[in-house]
Amino acid sequence: MTTAALQKLRHYCAYQERCHSEVHHKCRELGLRGEEIDQAIAELIADNFLNEERFAKAFAGGKFRTKQWGRRKITMELQQRQVSPYCIKKGLQEIDADDYRETLERQAAKKYASLEGEHPLKQKLKTIQYLVQKGFEPELAQAALEQIVNDQP
Numbered sequence: 001m002t003t004a005a006l007q008k009l010r011h012y013c014a015y016q017e018r019c020h021s022e023v024h025h026k027c028r029e030l031g032l033r034g035e036e037i038d039q040a041i042a043e044l045i046a047d048n049f050l051n052e053e054r055f056a057k058a059f060a061g062g063k064f065r066t067k068q069w070g071r072r073k074i075t076m077e078l079q080q081r082q083v084s085p086y087c088i089k090k091g092l093q094e095i096d097a098d099d100y101r102e103t104l105e106r107q108a109a110k111k112y113a114s115l116e117g118e119h120p121l122k123q124k125l126k127t128i129q130y131l132v133q134k135g136f137e138p139e140l141a142q143a144a145l146e147q148i149v150n151d152q153p
Helices: 003-015 020-029 035-046 052-067 071-080 085-092 097-114 120-133 138-151
Strands: none
Touching: 003 020, 003 035, 020 035, 052 071, 052 085, 052 097, 071 085, 097 120, 097 138, 120 138
């Protein structure tokens, strides 16, 4: 393994948090194979350039704050990136329960209001579908929607 390749990987990891699968893919792009990849990843971990728990926390917090994703969607994305269940759990702990509930309620109210004029059942169904697609748990989405419907005059 060349020092140039390792330097590129360090820069790649320093730019933003990365998971192991992203770094593995980058190693392949740089022409590294087999043992070289394992060696490079081990060195990046040893030098603290690569930390999957830190990645999971940054990813979960970021997607929740910027895109208002729910826990289920964040979990699925992290699983797709082959992040360990332990790190996924740690990442989800970054999301404050009160913020999560407020975000869910705000998203539900906004979507429900945007569908005004639709048949009430269709309005509810589309709102629930939207929230579930954003990654919120169906039972929490249902509860938030019921609260909104009951609060209306």
